[in-house]
Amino acid sequence: MLAPDQTRPAMRPYLAATQNFASGKNTPRQFLEESLALFEQWEPRIGAFVCTNLSAARAAAERSTERWRAGKPLSPIDGMPVGIKDIIETVDMPTEMGSPLFAGWHAQKDAASVRALRDAGAVIIGKTVTTEFAASHPRGTRNPWNTAHTPGGSSSGSAASVAVGIVSAALGTQVISSTVRPASYCGCVGFKPSVNAINREGSHDYQSQSCTGILGASLEDVWQVAHEIVARVGGDAGTPGLRGPDRLPAAKKPQCLAVLETPGWQSAATEGAKRSLNDCVARLKSAGVDICTRRNNSNVEALELDLVNATELSHQCNGWENRWFYRAMRDRDAGKLSRIFLERSEKYENLTLDQHRADLKERTRIRAVHADLADACDACITLAAPSAAPEGLGSTGNPEFGVPSSLLGVPSLSLPLFEDGGMPLGLQVIGFFDRDADACAISSWLMQAR
Amino acid sequence: MLAPDQTRPAMRPYLAATQNFASGKNTPRQFLEESLALFEQWEPRIGAFVCTNLSAARAAAERSTERWRAGKPLSPIDGMPVGIKDIIETVDMPTEMGSPLFAGWHAQKDAASVRALRDAGAVIIGKTVTTEFAASHPRGTRNPWNTAHTPGGSSSGSAASVAVGIVSAALGTQVISSTVRPASYCGCVGFKPSVNAINREGSHDYQSQSCTGILGASLEDVWQVAHEIVARVGGDAGTPGLRGPDRLPAAKKPQCLAVLETPGWQSAATEGAKRSLNDCVARLKSAGVDICTRRNNSNVEALELDLVNATELSHQCNGWENRWFYRAMRDRDAGKLSRIFLERSEKYENLTLDQHRADLKERTRIRAVHADLADACDACITLAAPSAAPEGLGSTGNPEFGVPSSLLGVPSLSLPLFEDGGMPLGLQVIGFFDRDADACAISSWLMQAR
Numbered sequence: 072m073l074a075p076d077q078t079r080p081a082m083r084p085y086l087a088a089t090q091n092f093a094s095g096k097n098t099p100r101q102f103l104e105e106s107l108a109l110f111e112q113w114e115p116r117i118g119a120f121v122c123t124n125l126s127a128a129r130a131a132a133e134r135s136t137e138r139w140r141a142g143k144p145l146s147p148i149d150g151m152p153v154g155i156k157d158i159i160e161t162v163d164m165p166t167e168m169g170s171p172l173f174a175g176w177h178a179q180k181d182a183a184s185v186r187a188l189r190d191a192g193a194v195i196i197g198k199t200v201t202t203e204f205a206a207s208h209p210r211g212t213r214n215p216w217n218t219a220h221t222p223g224g225s226s227s228g229s230a231a232s233v234a235v236g237i238v239s240a241a242l243g244t245q246v247i248s249s250t251v252r253p254a255s256y257c258g259c260v261g262f263k264p265s266v267n268a269i270n271r272e273g274s275h276d277y278q279s280q281s282c283t284g285i286l287g288a289s290l291e292d293v294w295q296v297a298h299e300i301v302a303r304v305g306g307d308a309g310t311p312g313l314r315g316p317d318r319l320p321a322a323k324k325p326q327c328l329a330v331l332e333t334p335g336w337q338s339a340a341t342e343g344a345k346r347s348l349n350d351c352v353a354r355l356k357s358a359g360v361d362i363c364t365r366r367n368n369s370n371v372e373a374l375e376l377d378l379v380n381a382t383e384l385s386h387q388c389n390g391w392e393n394r395w396f397y398r399a400m401r402d403r404d405a406g407k408l409s410r411i412f413l414e415r416s417e418k419y420e421n422l423t424l425d426q427h428r429a430d431l432k433e434r435t436r437i438r439a440v441h442a443d444l445a446d447a448c449d450a451c452i453t454l455a456a457p458s459a460a461p462e463g464l465g466s467t468g469n470p471e472f473g474v475p476s477s478l479l480g481v482p483s484l485s486l487p488l489f490e491d492g493g494m495p496l497g498l499q500v501i502g503f504f505d506r507d508a509d510a511c512a513i514s515s516w517l518m519q520a521r
Numbered sequence: 522m523l524a525p526d527q528t529r530p531a532m533r534p535y536l537a538a539t540q541n542f543a544s545g546k547n548t549p550r551q552f553l554e555e556s557l558a559l560f561e562q563w564e565p566r567i568g569a570f571v572c573t574n575l576s577a578a579r580a581a582a583e584r585s586t587e588r589w590r591a592g593k594p595l596s597p598i599d600g601m602p603v604g605i606k607d608i609i610e611t612v613d614m615p616t617e618m619g620s621p622l623f624a625g626w627h628a629q630k631d632a633a634s635v636r637a638l639r640d641a642g643a644v645i646i647g648k649t650v651t652t653e654f655a656a657s658h659p660r661g662t663r664n665p666w667n668t669a670h671t672p673g674g675s676s677s678g679s680a681a682s683v684a685v686g687i688v689s690a691a692l693g694t695q696v697i698s699s700t701v702r703p704a705s706y707c708g709c710v711g712f713k714p715s716v717n718a719i720n721r722e723g724s725h726d727y728q729s730q731s732c733t734g735i736l737g738a739s740l741e742d743v744w745q746v747a748h749e750i751v752a753r754v755g756g757d758a759g760t761p762g763l764r765g766p767d768r769l770p771a772a773k774k775p776q777c778l779a780v781l782e783t784p785g786w787q788s789a790a791t792e793g794a795k796r797s798l799n800d801c802v803a804r805l806k807s808a809g810v811d812i813c814t815r816r817n818n819s820n821v822e823a824l825e826l827d828l829v830n831a832t833e834l835s836h837q838c839n840g841w842e843n844r845w846f847y848r849a850m851r852d853r854d855a856g857k858l859s860r861i862f863l864e865r866s867e868k869y870e871n872l873t874l875d876q877h878r879a880d881l882k883e884r885t886r887i888r889a890v891h892a893d894l895a896d897a898c899d900a901c902i903t904l905a906a907p908s909a910a911p912e913g914l915g916s917t918g919n920p921e922f923g924v925p926s927s928l929l930g931v932p933s934l935s936l937p938l939f940e941d942g943g944m945p946l947g948l949q950v951i952g953f954f955d956r957d958a959d960a961c962a963i964s965s966w967l968m969q970a971r
Contacts, residue, residue, distance in 0.1 A: 162849070176629055179622070180853075186845045272727045272846075279759025302874055304845045309729025311878050395636045395754045396722075399612070403630075424752055428761050 080113075080215040082259060082288035085151040085239035086295055092139035092150070099135035099150025103128060103194055106152040106237050110196070113235040117213045119228035121157045122164050123197030128152070131194040138192065146299045147318070149192030153296070154232045154241035157198040158205045158225075159283075160273040161185055168275055169201040169210050169225075171407045172400060182273025184242055184283055187303035188296070199228030199241055202467060204400075205249060205276050208409035209467050214256060216494050220460040223253030224467030229286045230257035240287035240296045244276040246389055247382075248456075248473020250284030251499055254485035255455035256468065258495030261286050262293040263473075264507050266480035268313040269297060270304040278392045279431075280385065280477050290486075290518060294319040294511055315508030322515035325449035327361035329371045331501070332453070333378050335471035339457035344496055347489035348454055351498060358520060363448055370444050377437045381478045382471060384430060384437075390419030391427040434478060438504070441479045445503050450513050451475075455485035455497030472499060482507040484514045488521050530563075530665040532709060532738035535601040535689035536745060542589035542600070549585035549600025553578060553644055556602040556687050560646070563685040567663045569678035571607045572614050573647030578602070581644040588642065596749045597768070599642030603746070604682045604691035607648040608655045608675075609733075610723040611635055618725055619651040619660050619675075621857045622850060632723025634692055634733055637753035638746070649678030649691055652917060654850075655699060655726050658859035659917050664706060666944050670910040673703030674917030679736045680707035690737035690746045694726040697835055698906075698923020700734030701949055704935040705905035706918065708945030711736050712743040713923075714957050716930035717757040719750055728842045729881075730835065730927050740934075740968060744769040744961055765958030772965035775899035777811035779821045781951070782903070783828050785921035789907035794946055797939035798904055801948060808970060813898055820894050827887045831924045834880060834887075840869030841877040884928060888954070891929045895953050900963050901925075905935035905947030922949060932957040934964045938971050 083105070091097040107125065114120060135150035144150070160166045160178035162185075167173045181189065188195065200212045202225040212227035214220040215235045222231040226243030230253030233241050243250045245263045254261025262285045269283035276283075283300075287293035297313055306312030330352055336345070352362055365372040397416035400408060408416075444451070454472050461468050476483030481504045485497030500517065502510025533555070541547040557575065564570060585600035594600070610616045610628035612635075617623045631639065638645065650662045652675040662677035664670040665685045672681040676693030680703030683691050693700040695713045704711025712735045719733035726733075733750075737743035747763055756762030780802055786795070806812055815822040847866035850858060858866075894901070907919050926933030931954045935947030950967065952960025 162853070173629060179626055180846070181849055183845055186849050190845070190848075277722045277758050305841065305874055305877060308727050308842045309881065311881065312874060391755065392758045395633055395640070396630070398640075399631055399636050403612070424755055424762060427755060431759065431761065 080234045080258065081236055082233060083236035083239055084289035084292055086147055086289065086291045089147065093142060095140060099139060099194065100132045102150065103132040103152055106196065109235055110237045113215060113237060116218055117215050117231045117235065118211050119199055119232040119237065121167055121198045121200055121228070124163050125196070127163055128194050128196050135192050135194065145190065145192035148295050148299050151193045151240060152196050152238045153188060153193045154196055154199040154229055154238040155185055156201050156226050156229050156241065156243050158201045158244055158275045159185060159242055161195070161198060164198050166198070169203040169205070172403055178273065180273065183270035183304040184274065184300050187300040190303050191299040196238055199232055201225050202227060203409050203412055205244055205246070206415070207411045207467065209464060211464065213464065214460045216258065216460070220462050220494070221256065221464055221467050223256035223460060225249035226253045226284065226286060227467065230254055230259055233257065233259040233286045233288055240285055240292050243284040243286050244274060244281055245284045245473065245477055246276060246278045246281035247385055247477050248470035250286060251455045251473045251483055251485040251497065252468060252470055254286050255495065255497030256460035258487045259286050259288060260290055260293050260487060261485035261497065262297060263476060263483045264297060264313050265482050265504050267307040267310040268507060269300055269306060271307055278389045280388060280480060290511065290515055291319045313507055314505060315511070319515060320508045320512035322519050323512035324516050325360055325513045327363060327448040328355065329368065329444060329448040329451040330362055330364045330453065331371070331451045331475065332365065332375060333472060333475055335454070335457045335469070339469045339471055340454060341458040341491060343491040344454055344458050347491065347496060351488070368447055370447050374440050374444060377440050378475055381474045384433060385474055385478045387419065387422065387430050388434060390415070391422045394419050394422060438479050441481065442503065450510055451501040453499050453501065455499035459491035459494030459496050476501045480504060482510045484510060486514055486518055488517070530684045530708065531686055532683060533686035533689055534739035534742055536597055536739065536741045539597065543592060545590060549589060549644065550582040552600065553582040553602055556646065559685055560687045563665060563687060566668055567665050567681045567685065568661050569649055569682040569687065571617055571648045571650055571678070574613050575646070577613055578644050578646045585642050585644065595640065595642035597745050598749050601643045601690060602646050602688045603638060603643045604646055604649040604679055604688040605635055606651050606676050606679050606691065606693050608651045608694055608725045609635060609692055611645070611648065614648050619653040619655070622853055628723065630723065633720035633754040634724065634750050637750040640753050641749040646688055649682055651675050652677060653859050653862055655694055655696070656865070657861045657917065659914060661914065663914065664910045666708065666910070670912050670944070671706065671914055671917050673706035673910060675699035676703045676734065676736060677917065680704055680709055683707065683709040683736045683738055690735055690742050693734040693736050694724060694731055695734045695923065695927055696726060696728045696731035696839055697927055698920035700736060701905045701923045701933055701935040701947065702918060702920055704736050705945065705947030706910035708937040709736050709738060710740055710743050710937060711935035711947065712747060713926060713933045714747060714763055715932050715954050717760040718763040718957060719747060719756060720754040721757055728839045730838060730930055740961065740965055741769045763957055764955060765961070769965060770958045770962035772969050773962035774966050775810055775963045777813060777898040778805065779818065779894060779898040779901045780812055780814045780903065781901045781925065782815065782825060783922060783925055785904070785907045785919070789919045789921055790904060791908040791941060793941040794904055794908050797941065797946060801938070818897055820897050824890050824894060827890050828925055831928045832921060834883060835924055835928045837869065837872065837880050838884060840865070841872045844869050844872060888929050891931065892954065900960055901951040903949050903951065905949040909941035909944030909946050926951045930954060932960040934960060936964055936968055938967070
């Protein structure tokens with residue numbers, strides 16, 4: 072609950088602030104000091120960070136201030152305070168992966184994405200809390216909108232620290248729902264790009280449908296962070312990486328959007344959440360956007376039918392890919408693993424390579440069903456989560472609405488446009504593979520048309 | 522030079538030895554003790570290992586002995602002494618990557634391939650010497666056939682330790698020539714599978730054309746090691762992994778083989794090496810195998826032409842992918858990096874993502890030219906190296922003949938069938954993507970038809 076001395080969480084977009092940097096009316100150093108004041112204020116209540124390196128952050132902000140003053144910023148995000156999910160390696164801080172098995176463990180190098188952020192001038196404040204091995208077991212971070220509620224996961228600390236303005240953006244990852252769900256729960260913008268679009272070297276999320284995601288204070292900020300990383304280190308090795316312009320694509324009104332219910336609509340969505348989406352759809356129709364659904368479009372219907380088993384298929388793909396690692400961690404010290412980790416480890420213990428190959432084929436088939444939709448609509452929309460963040464810190468909440476874009480390997484965004492019972496809730500935009508810029512252009516229009 | 526007390530290097534195939542394990546006439550523990558005697562004898566002269574864990578190896582061999590006695594081996598390679606290239610993580614030993622920057626560094630976990638080997642019962646003796654970051658700068662390993670000569674690289678210690686029988690197989694990696702070249706120089710079998718065919722999680726060779734390779738004492742051994750790994754941990758996440766039968770595919774006589782010269786034929790191959798290949802081709806013709814070359818087949822000619830720039834294209838692809846890492850290592854301590862590392866780092870410093878995307882497209886185009894050859898022949902053959910191992914430890918030798926299969930992402934094998942000036946030299950078999958089993962079946966026939 073918000074205590075009387077607490078203010079509402081408020082994000083701090085960075086790109087908008089940089090316009091005063093050249094004149095010296097504001098500086099990256101001042102921007103950082105506000106970050107650190109917010110850190111002092113919020114961190115004891117929300118527990119978003121595993122560790123910080125504030126002296127390095129201050130020194131980086133000083134250098135950035137000099138560059139802006141000289142008219143030579145390294146990039147538009149030069150000086151941006153950022154957080155790094157603690158599943159991603161950093162040369163100056165441990166990478167503990169949310170597990171006591173890696174307490175104090177040092178990679179002795181930056182991940183590709185982290186190195187790119189430094190080269191773009193970003194100011195890295197610290198490592199943000201991840202669930203255990205970026206899976207399901209939460210590690211204590213609280214939702215700043217109501218500290219009795221979960222911030223979501225697995226990018227728990229990234230979402231919470233963005234929501235209160237400590238950082239303007241933070242790196243997350245998503246293999247099931249780990250970027251869009253915490254973004255939705257904490258009321259920030261979440262961007263999960265096309266799979267492989269951001270280089271994951273040095274990020275310990277190796278599953279084939281996992282992806283580095285960005286949580287940020289604005290669409291401009293998340294696009295820019297993703298763009299600056301990819302310009303410097305590309306996508307996963309051998310892939311073309313995120314495609315798109317140097318700045319957030321211009322807002323573009325869609326001709327047609329497909330509304331996806333997904334299995335979560337029946338099983339988990341609250342009345343408030345459904346009303347939010349339904350009202351949004353009504354406004355879109357009034358604005359002249361065509362809407363197709365499972366009821367008037369056979370391609371949408373085909374996809375909806377294929378998504379019925381998407382959660383289990385996703386878990387099985389990940390289950391095979393994690394199986395040996397889970398076994399290895401059990402061997403090291405099962406007593407240091409969560410119950411849910413041990414249960415999942417057992418559940419997928421007997422998967423075979425043949426089964427996995429069949430699962431990959433099935434996933435490829437469903438991806439083609441989704442790709443066919445591009446003839447009918449510009450993007451899909453749905454909820455980013457079935458409700459606002461639920462009460463309790465023992466679970467990171469229902470992940471179902473994150474599954475489709477993860478399974479499909481396509482871009483998705485959570486836009487902080489809804490609320491449910493006084494807490495934030497995201498509208499999710501799901502784009503087409505390798506067309507992340509189009510998804511962002513439509514998202515930009517939706518943010519303006521709110 | 523071989524001193525009078527030294528014996529010739531002799532490999533120790535493992536699968537052939539296991540037939541006496543059930544009866545107890547031989548045991549994995551006895552097999553290991555012979556390994557360790559060879560280790561005592563050879564290691565001071567060849568420097569193949571960075572570190573060992575012999576007590577763990579003995580304990581593992583004991584357990585394996587029990588399993589064979591009980592008729593319940595975990596796999597056909599249960600008890601096989603193996604070495605792990607020191608670019609690949611191990612939970613019980615440091616992973617130093619051939620660089621003083623990672624001296625004593627611990628991953629605190631096994632790589633996927635290492636965990637799979639343990640689960641298959643293999644006995645891990647130690648970490649084998651790699652060149653600096655699996656690139657070009659050698660780290661002192663000597664060729665057991667003549668200790669004044671290089672063993673090749675980057676999988677230097679893996680090749681040398683297999684050649685003298687300390688291990689029956691060892692893990693290597695190959696992004697340019699790092700498996701087939703040292704196999705050729707040391708006279709062992711080298712198997713570089715289709716790209717992505719063996720799970721690289723925890724192996725620090727992230728480039729898109731890099732691949733885990735196996736160096737072994739026999740074709741049977743290398744196939745089995747690859748197969749057992751993939752059965753347990755698959756290929757790189759999201760790929761089907763190495764395909765093929767549970768045991769080495771039966772020898773198969775090819776109808777037609779394409780002889781590739783590659784640019785190395787003109788620029789680097791010795792007269793002795795050329796004679797070896799030419800004699801082999803003559804024998805194949807006599808045995809009724811059709812031979813096509815650039816002179817009688819336009820598809821072969823097209824590929825030969827595209828291979829002219831293959832080395833530079835490969836280096837550029839790797840150059841972009843390594844660029845940020847090289848820069849990060851320079852920032853840590855340039856004084857701890859080799860001259861060749863620093864030169865390469867500078868050379869590719871200014872590559873852009875657009876240039877890299879163009880390089881990937883060009884690589885894809887050349888791969889299609891190679892794939893078209895499948896209509897004309899069953900496999901390609903060429904030299905595995907332009908000569909036997911050259912004198913000197915300052916360089917790992919000419920890598921050119923390894924480039925084609927690395928650039929093409931297709932399986933290749935070095936078969937110890939030739940010699941050049943009294944030192945071993947490999948015949949290279951280059952197969953088609955995802956048809957590793959066919960390349961091995963043809964290799965098996967070539968080994969028998971020698």
